Amino acid sequence: MSGPSSPDPRQRMGGGAPIALLSLLGTIVGGFLGQPVIGLLAGLGLGVLIAILVWRLGPR
Numbered sequence: 898m899s900g901p902s903s904p905d906p907r908q909r910m911g912g913g914a915p916i917a918l919l920s921l922l923g924t925i926v927g928g929f930l931g932q933p934v935i936g937l938l939a940g941l942g943l944g945v946l947i948a949i950l951v952w953r954l955g956p957r
Contacts, residue, residue: 912948919944 919940927936 912951915947915951916941916944919947 920937921940923936923938923940923943924933925936927933927939930936
């Protein structure tokens, strides 16, 4: 058995939460407005944009 691996000195930040949360929120808001698919796509797009920003502006 191998022991615990050495910790990565760089911290990693996840961007999956904004994608999931904004997709759900967009679907709900879009549903209230009668356009759930458009809400889903808008939320997904915004979530991906935030995930990319977290990735690019995160610690290096």
